[in-house]
Amino acid sequence: MSTRTYWTELAGPVGPLLLTADPDGALTSLSVPGQKGGRTVQGDWRADPGPFRAAAEQLAAYFAGEPVEFRLPLRAEGTAFRTRVWDALDAVPYGTTTTYGEIAARIGAPRAAVRAVGGAIGANPLLILRPCHRVIGADGSLTGYAGGLPRKLRLLTLEGVLPPASPGEDGTQPGPGDQQAGDELRQHA
Numbered sequence: 001m002s003t004r005t006y007w008t009e010l011a012g013p014v015g016p017l018l019l020t021a022d023p024d025g026a027l028t029s030l031s032v033p034g035q036k037g038g039r040t041v042q043g044d045w046r047a048d049p050g051p052f053r054a055a056a057e058q059l060a061a062y063f064a065g066e067p068v069e070f071r072l073p074l075r076a077e078g079t080a081f082r083t084r085v086w087d088a089l090d091a092v093p094y095g096t097t098t099t100y101g102e103i104a105a106r107i108g109a110p111r112a113a114v115r116a117v118g119g120a121i122g123a124n125p126l127l128i129l130r131p132c133h134r135v136i137g138a139d140g141s142l143t144g145y146a147g148g149l150p151r152k153l154r155l156l157t158l159e160g161v162l163p164p165a166s167p168g169e170d171g172t173q174p175g176p177g178d179q180q181a182g183d184e185l186r187q188h189a
Contacts, residue, residue, distance in 0.1 A: 005045045008052045013063055013158075014151045017128075021051040026075035029125040030055075036146040037123060059128070065158060067094040076125045081109075085120035092134045095159045099138050122146050128155065 003022060010017045018031045020039060031038035041047075049056070055072055062068040076086060084107040091106070092098050104110070104117045124132045127147050133155040137143040145152035156162045 005042070006048045006051050007041055007045045008047065008049045008056075010052070010056055010059060012059065014128075014147070014154055017059065019052050019055060020045070022075055024073070024075075025051040026073040027052075027055060027126060027129065028075055028077075030127050030129050031125075032127060032147045032151065034148060035127065037125075038146070039125070055129070062128070063158070067159075069094065070129050072129060074126055074129065076130070078120070078123065078125075081116065082120040082123060085117055086124060086126075086130055089121065089124065089130050089132055089135070092131050094131075095161060097134050097136045097156070097161055099136060100143075101138055103135060118144075134159075134161075 005028070006021045006023070006025075008019050010019065012032075015032050018029070018039060018041065019027060020029045021027050029039050031040075058068055058070055058072065062070075076083075078086065085103060088103045088106040100114045100117050100121070101111060103121070104113050107117075109117060121132045121135055122144060124130050124146065127133070133145055133147070133152045135143075142149055142152055142156075153162065153165075157164060
């Protein structure tokens with residue numbers, strides 16, 4: 001017997017957001033188009049905006065520039081290691097960044113586990129809600145993001161970590177400002 005999956009789609013400044021939830025209303029994923037490992041609607045899922053009202057309100061506040069600490073029931077399936085990494089992501093405050101090495105240290109993993117930490121962060125099924133976009137390279141570089149570096153740049157700009165994009169750059173396409181953004185992150189890291 002399979003567990004019912006509920007879904008809805010919300011408009012967002014980083015593209016449409018696909019949210020899924022389990023029968024108890026706990027969010028199981030937030031995906032964006034083109035996301036590495038992102039979800040797509042399946043035929044046996046049930047479209048229902050009901051379980052997503054609180055998420056929609058909190059995401060709207062976040063995208064309006066309010067420093068939101070998401071208070072939502074989350075239920076992502078993963079190994080014990082991935083769960084520890086995802087829990088550490090939840091502790092990264094709005095408007096700040098951390099590094100893969102710092103996440104490894106927070107969960108008590110050796111420095112050599114940085115690649116495994118990166119893999120767990122890349123497998124995060126709850127983009128934005130579980131702020132993997134706040135993790136940068138030790139040298140201050142933006143590094144990877146399953147939702148794409150332009151989205152990561154846009155989210156970090158929204159949170160005030162980076163200055164607004166130069167005129168003519170909308171943050172949705174890679175451009176010459178991406179290098180500048182990386183330089184800015186190195187100064188703030």
